[in-house]
Amino acid sequence: MTPAARLQAAIELLAEIEKSARPADSAASAYFRDRRYIGAKDRRAVAEVVWRVLRRKARLDWWLAFMEHPDRDNLSGQWGARARVFADMAFEGIAPEPDLFKGQHSPYRPEPHELRVMEMLAEQKSMFHRDMPPHVRGEYPEWLTPRLTALFGDKLIDEMGAMRDEAPLDLRVNALKATRDEAARALAKEDIKSVPTPHSPLGLRLARRVPLVQVQAWRDGLVEVQDEGSQLVALLTDAQPGMAVVDYCAGAGGKTLCLAAAMANKGRLVACDVAEWRVDRAGDRLRRAGVHNVTKRVIGGESDKWIKRAAASFDRVLVDAPCTGTGTWRRNPDAKWQLGEKDLLELVERQKLILDSAARLTKKGGRLVYATCSLLAEENEAQIGDFLIRHPDYRVIPVPELWAAVIGTPCPVPGPYLRLSPLAHGTDGFFGAFLEHA
Numbered sequence: 225m226t227p228a229a230r231l232q233a234a235i236e237l238l239a240e241i242e243k244s245a246r247p248a249d250s251a252a253s254a255y256f257r258d259r260r261y262i263g264a265k266d267r268r269a270v271a272e273v274v275w276r277v278l279r280r281k282a283r284l285d286w287w288l289a290f291m292e293h294p295d296r297d298n299l300s301g302q303w304g305a306r307a308r309v310f311a312d313m314a315f316e317g318i319a320p321e322p323d324l325f326k327g328q329h330s331p332y333r334p335e336p337h338e339l340r341v342m343e344m345l346a347e348q349k350s351m352f353h354r355d356m357p358p359h360v361r362g363e364y365p366e367w368l369t370p371r372l373t374a375l376f377g378d379k380l381i382d383e384m385g386a387m388r389d390e391a392p393l394d395l396r397v398n399a400l401k402a403t404r405d406e407a408a409r410a411l412a413k414e415d416i417k418s419v420p421t422p423h424s425p426l427g428l429r430l431a432r433r434v435p436l437v438q439v440q441a442w443r444d445g446l447v448e449v450q451d452e453g454s455q456l457v458a459l460l461t462d463a464q465p466g467m468a469v470v471d472y473c474a475g476a477g478g479k480t481l482c483l484a485a486a487m488a489n490k491g492r493l494v495a496c497d498v499a500e501w502r503v504d505r506a507g508d509r510l511r512r513a514g515v516h517n518v519t520k521r522v523i524g525g526e527s528d529k530w531i532k533r534a535a536a537s538f539d540r541v542l543v544d545a546p547c548t549g550t551g552t553w554r555r556n557p558d559a560k561w562q563l564g565e566k567d568l569l570e571l572v573e574r575q576k577l578i579l580d581s582a583a584r585l586t587k588k589g590g591r592l593v594y595a596t597c598s599l600l601a602e603e604n605e606a607q608i609g610d611f612l613i614r615h616p617d618y619r620v621i622p623v624p625e626l627w628a629a630v631i632g633t634p635c636p637v638p639g640p641y642l643r644l645s646p647l648a649h650g651t652d653g654f655f656g657a658f659l660e661h662a
């Protein structure tokens with residue numbers, strides 16, 4: 225592809241992502257699937273532009289308004305994508321080129337006034353401007369400002385800065401098949417450098433992203449992709465061999481795999497979800513990992529009869545609840561622009577119903593673990609606060625206590641809950657509450 229053709233593809237893909245209800249990575253997969261003629265190298269180049277623009281969207285839009293770009297009041301669709309891509313090029317130091325799309329029947333040829341804007345942007349020393357409000361600097365929706373300020377106070381800009389950057393690729397070593405050292409050596413044999421993650425004893429962080437399907441250590445089930453924060457939630461669930469455990473919102477089994485390894489394949493582990501297609505996707509991963517103590521169960525929601533039948537029979541119930549995903553913006557930079565306050569309120573209500581329903585499964589003396597990849601207090605501390613009022617028979621196990629017993633290294637959070645963030649811990653934003661059924 226010519227440089228111009230790559231830019232054109234980036235513009236189209238950005239518009240496609242905006243239009244699609246799907247997350248950016250699945251919209252991108254569909255876009256490339258429909259255009260098999262785009263080779264791997266070109267795909268990477270196009271994706272690099274697209275993801276960079278998504279990470280900078282608020283700042284690019286601010287600059288386009290500041291420079292009075294003619295499209296500044298309507299940056300939706302292909303024309304908005306085009307304006308952002310041109311602005312991004314200017315900040316990347318790529319000289320404005322009147323002949324950018326020469327020889328191509330492209331509707332995207334820059335007009336003289338756009339070239340002027342690009343020239344002015346190219347002269348800026350930084351993408352940050354002293355007049356930018358915090359939500360623009362931090363690249364988050366303005367409506368979240370009061371909530372995020374209450375959480376992070378004077379660390380807000382730094383926290384959101386860490387959330388803007390690309391996340392590293394974390395792997396979890398499958399303890400059923402290898403130790404961390406053995407897995408690191410297997411990766412090294414394939415020229416893949418990794419370092420141990422600082423907090424999870426099972427984590428390896430890769431120096432660069434690699435397509436894992438081509439990696440033998442992954443194909444052999446020695447490692448799986450899992451953010452360090454997610455590993456910690458699963459480990460602190462403290463599932464043990466011989467226990468009865470339910471992963472209530474198991475999805476494609478990310479945490480189920482970690483629970484199964486902690487149980488050494490012994491005992492009963494139920495991977496449960498309302499979405500059959502998600503649970504189905506767990507199948508290959510479980511096989512690859514050599515896990516054979518998992519039963520998959522698709523439930524019809526909170527009134528599913530199985531919940532009644534299985535009431536009070538589990539030692540551990542993990543609820544990895546559907547949430548705003550505000551902790552995963554490093555990976556899904558487009559998700560924040562799709563999120564509205566109404567979504568948050570609906571999710572809080574859904575989480576409450578799910579928690580109450582899952583609590584019915586917990587034995588006396590057993591534990592209920594509630595986790596989200598959200599930063600927001602309504603989905604986390606407030607959700608658990610309300611649960612404890614409705615369920616006085618539960619008590620919070622402070623994370624430092626649990627950490628000492630399960631992980632044994634110095635606990636990186638003050639407790640009582642597990643609250644992780646990219647700036648403070650180098651993980652995605654995660655929350656975990658560990659409750660004992662008295």
Ligand SMILES: C[S@@+](CC[C@H](N)C(=O)[O-])C[C@H]1O[C@@H](n2cnc3c(N)ncnc32)[C@H](O)[C@@H]1O
Binds near residue numbers: 472474497547
């Ligand atoms: C955060 S994801 C789970 C991710 C998964 N635990 C992992 O580690 O890969 C939340 C999951 O909750 C499921 N879910 C949504 N509503 C549910 C409900 N009412 N009961 C059970 N699961 C539900 C979704 O289908 C989704 O798979």
